Amino acid sequence: MTTSATLSTSPATDGAPTIDLGPAVALSCRECGHRVDLGPFYACTECFGPLEVAYQFASSGEELRAAIEAGPDNIWRWAPLLPVPPGIASTPNINPGNTKLIRADNLARELGMKTLWVKDDSGNPTHSFKDRVVAVALAAARELGFSVLACPSTGNLANAVAAAAARAGIRSVVLVPSNLEQQKILTTAAYGGTLVAVDGNYDDINRLAGQIAAEQEDWAFVNVNVRPYYAEGSKTLGYEVAEQLGWRLPKQVVIPIASGAQLVKIDKGFTELVELGLVDASPYKVFGAQATGCSPVAAAFKAGEDVVRPVRPDTIAKSLAIGNPADGPYVLDVVRRTGGAVEDVSDDDVIDAIKLLARTEGIFAETAGGVTVATLRKLLATGALDPDEETVIFNTGDGLKTLDAIASSVGPTATIKPTLAAFEQAGLV
Amino acid sequence: MSVTVRIPTVLRTYTGGQATVDADGATVADVLADLDTRFPGIAGRVLDERGVLRRFVNVYVDEDDVRFGDGLQTVVPIGSTVAVIPAVAGG
Ligand SMILES: Cc1ncc(COP(=O)(O)O)c(C=O)c1O
Numbered sequence: 001m002t003t004s005a006t007l008s009t010s011p012a013t014d015g016a017p018t019i020d021l022g023p024a025v026a027l028s029c030r031e032c033g034h035r036v037d038l039g040p041f042y043a044c045t046e047c048f049g050p051l052e053v054a055y056q057f058a059s060s061g062e063e064l065r066a067a068i069e070a071g072p073d074n075i076w077r078w079a080p081l082l083p084v085p086p087g088i089a090s091t092p093n094i095n096p097g098n099t100k101l102i103r104a105d106n107l108a109r110e111l112g113m114k115t116l117w118v119k120d121d122s123g124n125p126t127h128s129f130k131d132r133v134v135a136v137a138l139a140a141a142r143e144l145g146f147s148v149l150a151c152p153s154t155g156n157l158a159n160a161v162a163a164a165a166a167r168a169g170i171r172s173v174v175l176v177p178s179n180l181e182q183q184k185i186l187t188t189a190a191y192g193g194t195l196v197a198v199d200g201n202y203d204d205i206n207r208l209a210g211q212i213a214a215e216q217e218d219w220a221f222v223n224v225n226v227r228p229y230y231a232e233g234s235k236t237l238g239y240e241v242a243e244q245l246g247w248r249l250p251k252q253v254v255i256p257i258a259s260g261a262q263l264v265k266i267d268k269g270f271t272e273l274v275e276l277g278l279v280d281a282s283p284y285k286v287f288g289a290q291a292t293g294c295s296p297v298a299a300a301f302k303a304g305e306d307v308v309r310p311v312r313p314d315t316i317a318k319s320l321a322i323g324n325p326a327d328g329p330y331v332l333d334v335v336r337r338t339g340g341a342v343e344d345v346s347d348d349d350v351i352d353a354i355k356l357l358a359r360t361e362g363i364f365a366e367t368a369g370g371v372t373v374a375t376l377r378k379l380l381a382t383g384a385l386d387p388d389e390e391t392v393i394f395n396t397g398d399g400l401k402t403l404d405a406i407a408s409s410v411g412p413t414a415t416i417k418p419t420l421a422a423f424e425q426a427g428l429v
Numbered sequence: 430m431s432v433t434v435r436i437p438t439v440l441r442t443y444t445g446g447q448a449t450v451d452a453d454g455a456t457v458a459d460v461l462a463d464l465d466t467r468f469p470g471i472a473g474r475v476l477d478e479r480g481v482l483r484r485f486v487n488v489y490v491d492e493d494d495v496r497f498g499d500g501l502q503t504v505v506p507i508g509s510t511v512a513v514i515p516a517v518a519g520g
């Protein structure tokens with residue numbers, strides 16, 4: 001680690017190992033374009049802007065497509081487009097990805113839509129899309145020489161980091177709000193890493209993690225000092241949707257927002273596919289979904305502003321409860337550039353939407369999925385989203401992790417004695 | 430010196446590697462101005478050309494984000510800690 005910390009100014013000479021992260025060639029600042037060598041850097045030394053991975057792709061078009069299609073049945077089929085070392089598929093990791101794209105005809109009918117798909121990322125190993133970002137972060141962390149995997153988390157990331165570290169045989173340190181859903185706390189703890197419950201909200205923990213990361217040079221905080229690599233994992237959601245649709249882009253997508261990184265990277269994935277000649281260029285609109293109790297990006301969008309004012313979150317959608325979303329300004333850019341919108345929905349609407357998706361499609365989403373479905377419904381009502389254009393919504397997490405959210409509004413139809421008479425008396429036939 | 434300032438890694442080139450430095454000032458703006466007299470150029474990293482906080486930097490007085498307070502005019506009590514931290518994405 002100590003050697004790579006100096007790599008931004010002096011490329012490795014004196015026999016120090018060079019960093020091989022496949023097609024990734026540098027980090028570049030999203031704000032001012034300043035470039036640095038690959039390393040454990042995340043903030044621009046010139047302007048504090050976020051650093052992002054810059055690539056030189058080895059191939060494009062037919063050749064690339066053939067390589068992808070011949071690749072493994074998980075996110076590593078996209079290795080030629082990710083900051084991961086060659087041979088990544090053969091190192092121990094939890095291999096997320098290639099989750100189902102489910103045609104949601106019943107929900108579409110109920111909402112008066114023509115063609116609706118649910119990209120169901122609850123099918124990942126720890127049941128959220130966070131397995132994707134962590135898999136890429138873990139690969140980068142190893143290549144950069146870190147020995148501990150860490151994160152501040154709203155819950156799903158905690159699961160993903162603890163599981164990935166367990167599989168990789170390294171230590172994990174995870175910081176979560178102490179008032180998190182029990183299911184997320186217990187499942188994270190089961191993987192055996194260090195789990196710290198912090199009395200504070202996510203933004204407090206995020207600040208603490210930033211401070212710890214500055215002191216513990218051996219710790220890869222996946223979403224802090226390894227963030228540029230980590231965030232790239234979300235591109236695979238965009239790639240997979242395009243491949244699953246037969247190598248083309250949908251017309252509209254609805255994506256939940258916490259930090260906003262996922263939304264921004266799905267758009268980046270679509271853009272790259274066009275640039276690489278893997279899909280034809282076709283216009284698409286990106287819509288963002290937030291819970292009203294934590295909707296700083298929706299507020300900025302509606303006010304026509306390009307700065308996002310932080311808020312103190314108060315919503316049942318705890319996985320999305322980031323009051324100070326670092327990628328908020330870029331979400332606004334993407335949504336405005338593509339002609340989409342950001343909308344927010346009440347907690348009651350979230351619960352209704354969880355039940356709606358479960359009842360119509362047999363998909364049990366966590367609160368983030370509820371936010372997404374409820375936002376879809378609201379966007380249809382306001383006319384922002386076209387019911388006749390093909391739409392993909394992203395279900396990013398599993399309802400089993402947020403059971404409390406619906407515990408008071410669902411239950412058995414009847415409770416009876418184990419007799420046929422009781423069954424008949426209950427009026428069930 | 431009235432307050433402690435925590436310097437993020439990306440700014441430690443200005444402070445000769447020091448992670449914390451002392452400073453004087455009644456508000457965040459004063460503290461940054463004071464720092465800049467001893468570590469010339471450091472304020473220009475935190476503030477943009479118009480003199481406002483850059484959008485990817487967070488400044489905290491003790492536990493509180495100054496954007497919840499009065500921004501650069503947020504009062505910095507004697508003995509408090511000012512932390513400058515790059516904004517980070519989450520999950
Ligand atoms: C289930 C789920 N969906 C969506 C998100 C939003 O991700 P991002 O922070 O990239 O906007 C999160 C973030 O924690 C999440 O846990």
